[in-house]
Amino acid sequence: xxxxxxxxxxxxxxxxxxxxxxxxxxxxxxxxxxxxxxxxxxxxxxxxxxxxxxxxxxxxxxxxxxxxxxxxxxxxxxxxxxxxxxxxxxxxxxxxxxxxxxxxxxxxxxxxxxxxxxxxxxxxxxxxxxxxxxx
Amino acid sequence: xxxxxxxxxxxxxxxxxxxxxxxxxxxxxxxxxxxxxxxxxxxxxxxxxxxxxxxxxxxxxxxxxxxxxxxxxxxxxxxxxxxxxxxxxxxxxxxxxxxxxxxxxxxxxxxxxxxxxxxxxxxxxxxxxxxxxxx
DNA sequence: TTTATTAGACTACACGCGTAATCCAAAAAT
DNA sequence: ATTTTTGGATTACGCGTGTAGTCTAATAAA
Numbered sequence: 408x409x410x411x412x413x414x415x416x417x418x419x420x421x422x423x424x425x426x427x428x429x430x431x432x433x434x435x436x437x438x439x440x441x442x443x444x445x446x447x448x449x450x451x452x453x454x455x456x457x458x459x460x461x462x463x464x465x466x467x468x469x470x471x472x473x474x475x476x477x478x479x480x481x482x483x484x485x486x487x488x489x490x491x492x493x494x495x496x497x498x499x500x501x502x503x504x505x506x507x508x509x510x511x512x513x514x515x516x517x518x519x520x521x522x523x524x525x526x527x528x529x530x531x532x533x534x535x536x537x538x539x540x541x542x
Numbered sequence: 543x544x545x546x547x548x549x550x551x552x553x554x555x556x557x558x559x560x561x562x563x564x565x566x567x568x569x570x571x572x573x574x575x576x577x578x579x580x581x582x583x584x585x586x587x588x589x590x591x592x593x594x595x596x597x598x599x600x601x602x603x604x605x606x607x608x609x610x611x612x613x614x615x616x617x618x619x620x621x622x623x624x625x626x627x628x629x630x631x632x633x634x635x636x637x638x639x640x641x642x643x644x645x646x647x648x649x650x651x652x653x654x655x656x657x658x659x660x661x662x663x664x665x666x667x668x669x670x671x672x673x674x675x676x677x
Numbered sequence: 678t679t680t681a682t683t684a685g686a687c688t689a690c691a692c693g694c695g696t697a698a699t700c701c702a703a704a705a706a707t
Numbered sequence: 708a709t710t711t712t713t714g715g716a717t718t719a720c721g722c723g724t725g726t727a728g729t730c731t732a733a734t735a736a737a
Contacts, residue, residue, distance in 0.1 A: 416695090448697095449698065454696095489631065502649065508639070509661060523658060526657055529644070568685080587686095589726095606685085
């Protein structure tokens with residue numbers, strides 16, 4: 408199984424652009440970040456280069472310019488990062504985090520209902536039944 | 543209001559030791575980390591020094607040695623880090639994260655009950671009632 | 678009392694990251 | 708055809724971090 412490359416915070420912004428649409432040229436990415444990140448074009452190009460090195464993205468050559476696209480999925484990323492975050496701050500225990508959020512954050516009643524529904528589903532399945540897919 | 547100093551991952555391990563009990567001497571911290579972190583004593587001392595510089599910890603002098611103790615609370619920390627993590631990965635939206643966790647993680651039925659109870663409380667309060675404390 | 682140990686202070690050093698600038702070859706403009 | 712622009716490659720540089728080692732003064736040991 409592939410090791411996910413570590414993506415820095417600035418690089419993450421670039422990834423978000425490419426996850427939202429791809430492939431894109433460097434200039435398109437630069438433009439998409441404009442006004443929001445206040446980075447010089449060269450800075451963005453550096454980030455793109457580093458993402459290439461890390462094999463987080465790749466490109467197809469089209470004439471003189473490249474079209475970049477992600478090699479890793481945002482989902483995989485969020486998943487992995489969340490795991491390590493959890494482990495670091497909450498010792499891997501999910502419940503304290505959930506409690507924390509449920510308590511502190513403002514949620515609309517719709518959201519609350521949805522969360523309840525999800526919890527109900529889980530109750531029916533039974534707590535110890537492992538229903539995760541293979542992998 | 544004080545700015546929380548940024549604590550690196552390695553430094554975090556030291557903080558955990560001091561949060562769990564304090565004050566402690568450098569040697570006590572070193573010993574506490576032994577076997578678990580595989581760091582040379584000097585490494586731990588460096589981390590302690592950096593935490594001092596950042597004013598994340600302080601010490602009382604007792605003869606030749608110092609007794610270190612935290613200046614920031616773990617709770618404040620976890621809170622702040624969680625906020626920025628959330629913002630970075632989930633665009634600040636709590637619900638997607640909650641859904642993600644409720645779905646993916648295995649929770650005992652006790653835990654599920656507790657979470658439901660919390661959600662019920664929130665429902666009763668009403669979704670738009672702002673019940674956070676002043677600040 | 679001379680020597681060895683030790684606690685803390687200071688120094689080291691490579692790598693990742695944020696933030697670009699410079700170099701070079703090819704394409705576009707003149 | 709020569710000059711300018713531009714995309715990508717290479718280089719830069721200071722700061723934080725992981726991971727220690729050296730220096731120094733004081734204490735403990737011999």
